[in-house]
Amino acid sequence: MTIKLYCFGESGHSYKAALALQLSGLDWEPVYVDFFGGEARSPEFRQNVNEMGECPVMVDEEVRLTQSGVIMDYISEKTGKFGGATREDAREVLRWILWDNHKLSSQAGMTRFLMNFVPEDKRPQDVIAFTQARLGNAYAILDGHLAGRDWIVGDGMTNADLTCCSYLYYPEPFGFDRTAHPNIDAWLDRISNQPGWKHPYDLMPGSPADRA
Amino acid sequence: MTIKLYCFGESGHSYKAALALQLSGLDWEPVYVDFFGGEARSPEFRQNVNEMGECPVMVDEEVRLTQSGVIMDYISEKTGKFGGATREDAREVLRWILWDNHKLSSQAGMTRFLMNFVPEDKRPQDVIAFTQARLGNAYAILDGHLAGRDWIVGDGMTNADLTCCSYLYYPEPFGFDRTAHPNIDAWLDRISNQPGWKHPYDLMPGSPADRA
Structure with missing residues (x-):
């Protein structure tokens, strides 16, 4: 099935x-x-x-x-x-999934939503500025971790990479600038070069273009 | 050790x-x-x-x-x-841990911090109001789930309960009112009645009283 x-x-x-x-x-x-x-x-x-x-x-x-x-x-x-090659790697994968849910994707998703999918006159600018500042810390942690590494955990792609990368491919602005984070930038290319990789709007139905 | x-x-x-x-x-x-x-x-x-x-x-x-x-x-x-009694329960425990990290504790912790541990003249009121509204949705989901149940997953206490309860015992105001969520209220009592349970300020060193 x-x-x-x-x-x-x-x-x-x-x-x-x-x-x-x-x-x-x-x-x-x-x-x-x-x-x-x-x-x-x-x-x-x-x-x-x-x-x-x-x-x-x-x-x-x-x-x-x-x-x-x-x-x-x-x-x-x-x-x-x-899932990670060893029990230790599996724990490290879960660690990054939890961190992503708490500090990266949760805030990136919300900030992108507020900046792009809420009517322009209803966008809470103070909230956007606040979450962008918090996201700056998250990008710095991820970029620092990726220095000298190809993947977040171990020697290959894991769910840690798949969870953390997800919002970073979207074209709508939310304050993330790939070029300001060279290790994240190279790692996003590494993931998108995997055989079978597709952009979110090509992999799943629905995009802002449908509502334009 | x-x-x-x-x-x-x-x-x-x-x-x-x-x-x-x-x-x-x-x-x-x-x-x-x-x-x-x-x-x-x-x-x-x-x-x-x-x-x-x-x-x-x-x-x-x-x-x-x-x-x-x-x-x-x-x-x-x-x-x-x-950890949950079965593989299915273990997945359900992880589900609530992730939800808590994304929607409940992350926002409750931040809102409490902003309302209590930031100098009064620097508290971002728009951000506080925004996260309190989002937290209202999270409380409603948890309270609804606990209707007719003693524990979040299965027949006994699991990490799903331990993760979701944590911020809800603190005395500092962050917009959470136990009496408005009767299923959460009874469940918090159920946890705190476990042998060995201690309040956060009794279980770990450091509290606002130290800095008063």
């Missing part, structure tokens, strides 16, 4: 799971969720798909999982890929 | 790990980090203890771990406690 991923193109959190499915070589297909039309926050979605009102949601026959970090862990268990 | 936990009383993220150590019955001791004096963000701490500049950090002989979710996972592996 083909694995289904409930997702939408603008969702960097969905992209983590979609990219893990894509690069692992599993048979999968996206199921479009009309997030901007309110579908993910609807009572039906909360009751039948995800009480947290969020994407992504993965369905593999009887298994239904939410939270990108859980889905990536499941894919690693199923394929042996991206 | 006694397990060491680098932590400080005000840190709800540290409290998750401290509570897991405490309730699992392991031999452990806290090592005070002078966060408010800047210790966790110092170059020495970043180089020698944690490049992410954060607490908690756990040291068990040769094993050094950061991120509360990783430390809780390690404690579960070592003791067989709080």
